Amino acid sequence: xxxxxxxxxxxxxxxxxxxxxxxxxxxxxxxxxxxxxxxxxxxxxxxxxxxxxxxxxxxxxxxxxxxxxxxxxxxxxxxxxxxxxxxxxxxxxxxxxxxxxxxxxxxxxxxxxxxxxxxxxxxxxxxxxxxxxxxxxxxxxxxxxxxxxxxxxxxxxxxxxxxxxxxxxxxxxxxxxxxxxxxxxxxxxxxxxxxxxxxxxxxxxxxxxxxxxxxxxxxxxxxxxxxxxxxxxxxxxxxxxxxxxxxxxxxxxxxxxxxxxxxxxxxxxxxxxxxxxxxxxxxxxxxxxxxxxxxxxxxxxxxxxxxxxxxxxxxxxxxxxxxxxxxxxxxxxxxxxxxxxxxxxxxxxxxxxxxxxxxxxxxxxxxxxxxxxxxxxxxxxxxxxxxxxxxxxxxxxxxxxxxxxxxxxxxxxxxxxxxxxxxxxxxxxxxxxxxxxx
Numbered sequence: 043x044x045x046x047x048x049x050x051x052x053x054x055x056x057x058x059x060x061x062x063x064x065x066x067x068x069x070x071x072x073x074x075x076x077x078x079x080x081x082x083x084x085x086x087x088x089x090x091x092x093x094x095x096x097x098x099x100x101x102x103x104x105x106x107x108x109x110x111x112x113x114x115x116x117x118x119x120x121x122x123x124x125x126x127x128x129x130x131x132x133x134x135x136x137x138x139x140x141x142x143x144x145x146x147x148x149x150x151x152x153x154x155x156x157x158x159x160x161x162x163x164x165x166x167x168x169x170x171x172x173x174x175x176x177x178x179x180x181x182x183x184x185x186x187x188x189x190x191x192x193x194x195x196x197x198x199x200x201x202x203x204x205x206x207x208x209x210x211x212x213x214x215x216x217x218x219x220x221x222x223x224x225x226x227x228x229x230x231x232x233x234x235x236x237x238x239x240x241x242x243x244x245x246x247x248x249x250x251x252x253x254x255x256x257x258x259x260x261x262x263x264x265x266x267x268x269x270x271x272x273x274x275x276x277x278x279x280x281x282x283x284x285x286x287x288x289x290x291x292x293x294x295x296x297x298x299x300x301x302x303x304x305x306x307x308x309x310x311x312x313x314x315x316x317x318x319x320x321x322x323x324x325x326x327x328x329x330x331x332x333x334x335x336x337x338x339x340x341x342x343x344x345x346x347x348x349x350x351x352x353x354x355x356x357x358x359x360x361x362x363x364x365x366x367x368x369x370x371x372x373x374x375x376x377x378x379x380x381x382x383x384x385x386x387x388x389x390x391x392x393x394x395x396x397x398x399x400x401x402x403x404x405x406x407x408x409x410x411x412x413x414x415x416x417x418x419x420x421x422x423x424x425x426x427x428x429x430x431x432x433x434x435x436x437x438x439x440x441x442x443x444x445x446x447x448x449x450x451x452x453x454x455x456x457x458x459x460x461x462x463x464x465x466x467x468x469x470x471x472x473x474x475x476x477x478x479x480x
Contacts, residue, residue, distance in 0.1 A: 043119055047075045047085030051110075052174075053103050054093025056181040056230050056266075058126055062091045063171035065125075065152055070172060072161035078174045087121045088113075089155065094128035094200055097368050103128045111142035125152045127200045149201060150186075169215045176420055178455030179226035179436065180219050184212055184250065188232040190269060192296070193307040193374040194339065194367060197232055204233065206241045209250055213257065220259040225455065226418060227254065227263050228435060234268045248276035255284040261457065262418070264435055266292040270318055271310040278325035288432040289329040291322065292361075296336050298353040299346040306339060307374065312349070319357050330433035332361035337395060338388030339367045340379035347391050354398050360406055361439055362399045366392050400467055407440070407465035414461050416478060417442050419452050427452045429460075429472075442470045449474055 048069055052062040066076045077085065088110045092103035103126075110122045121144045129136060130148035137146055147155055153163045173180055187201040216227065229251070231237060238246025254263055263286060265277075270293055281287045297303055300312045322329055335350060354362070366388035369381045417429035420436065426443040434440045444452065444460065452458065456479045460472035 043086050044084050045086055048087045048089060049080055049083035049085040050076060050078045050089050050091065051106060052079060052091045053106060054095065054099055054127065056228065057183055058091050058093060059174060060181050060183045061152065063174055066172035067167050067170045068156055068164060071164045071167050072156060076172065086119055088119055089123045089125060092124060092126035092128035094131045095196065100128055107140055107143065111140060114142060123155055131200050169211060176455065177223050178418065179228065180224045182227045182229050183231060184229060185231040185237055189236060190233055191307060193305065194370065196370040196373055199372050201232060204236050204240060206237050208241065212250065213253055216254055216257050216260065220257060225259065225261040227260065228266060229263060230266045232267065234265055235274055245274040247274050248280050251277065251287060252280045252284065255287050260286055262286055262288050262432055264288040264290050268293040270295055270315060273318060281326045289326055290433050291329060292332040294334040297350060299349040302339060302342055302346050305341055330360035333359050335364045335395065336367055337364060337391040338383040340375055340382055342383060351395060351398060354395060358402050360433060364392055364395050404467045407470060410462045410470060411465050412462065414459055414475060416457060417460050418457050419454055421454060422446060440468060440470060442472050444472050444474060453479065
């Protein structure tokens with residue numbers, strides 16, 4: 043156990059990660075040494091940033107808390123603090139069930155932890171972070187909360203109403219991160235397209251992305267977690283006109299049948315969904331679309347599922363995930379619908395949908411063989427440099443493997459023009475043609 047060392051453990055999404063990075067900067071400013079997701083935590087204090095989104099995530103959070111409480115009981119650390127979404131949602135229950143935790147904090151009151159440690163929040167570091175990602179990319183959170191109220195989703199219960207960050211504050215953060223060497227920004231929020239409605243009385247995402255793209259040193263900007271209803275059309279122009287805005291959109295559609303979309307409270311129709319996909323591909327040639335679907339939502343019929351399969355075959359998404367519905371307490375669907383789809387049927391539908399996508403993914407990847415593409419190198423792993431194209435977000439999308447024994451050494455965080463030489467379902471192989479680094 044090392045004195046004055048705090049271990050931060052982050053569970054869940056990249057939005058949680060940003061919160062951890064901000065806390066780490068504050069702790070450093072107060073004289074602590076901080077580690078993140080250490081394989082063998084050695085500090086006298088542990089802070090666990092939890093996820094409370096779905097059942098599996100909640101179970102992982104609980105197990106992690108219990109593991110560190112056990113370490114405390116064995117004398118391997120002095121204090122355990124818990125923050126984040128699980129703590130926000132179930133604080134009273136957790137305090138009763140796991141009294142070994144020294145204190146629980148919600149998602150938004152973690153700054154109180156500093157006061158409880160006898161330290162002070164440093165406002166001059168409010169938009170600074172200790173990056174836990176490779177130094178060439180960062181996640182950029184532009185808002186908190188969500189006003190959409192989809193029937194199945196607990197996020198608004200946890201995070202509250204949508205709150206946009208001021209545009210100038212975000213741009214200041216981008217400039218600071220660029221000065222530190224960040225070249226690539228993953229723009230994140232619970233729901234991107236609502237950005238600015240509260241502050242500026244309009245959807246201001248296109249303006250924000252355009253201004254980020256104009257910051258010198260920003261090589262790539264990639265957008266995550268958009269909503270299909272009332273999509274801000276000016277974003278198509280921004281993506282066309284700015285070469286550093288990646289032709290990539292992460293837009294969770296969830297379903298396509300009108301019956302399901304209505305029950306899910308998605309405020310979009312099947313016809314509008316088809317039209318949105320058409321328009322994406324017409325307005326932004328070459329765009330790669332990532333989406334997520336849910337199967338087994340209460341009341342989903344075989345006809346609904348057939349419509350979903352037909353849509354997936356038609357749309358040929360470049361990246362697609364799917365999951366089976368699980369009831370979340372407090373949501374509209376938990377309160378008003380019976381979870382009436384048997385688990386084995388949910389799993390069958392999930393497997394069937396993903397099998398269709400796996401074939402599509404392989405076909406789309408094989409079409410890239412022989413193409414020349416720009417990639418960024420994330421790391422060296424074994425015999426390969428691991429990189430990504432503009433169409434691939436870290437940790438969730440494809441990787442491009444370049445043989446480390448061929449040619450000169452490559453720079454981590456460097457950009458290169460490569461030729462795709464082979465394709466698999468989840469990986470591409472390439473050889474370097476030239477460097478894009480100045």
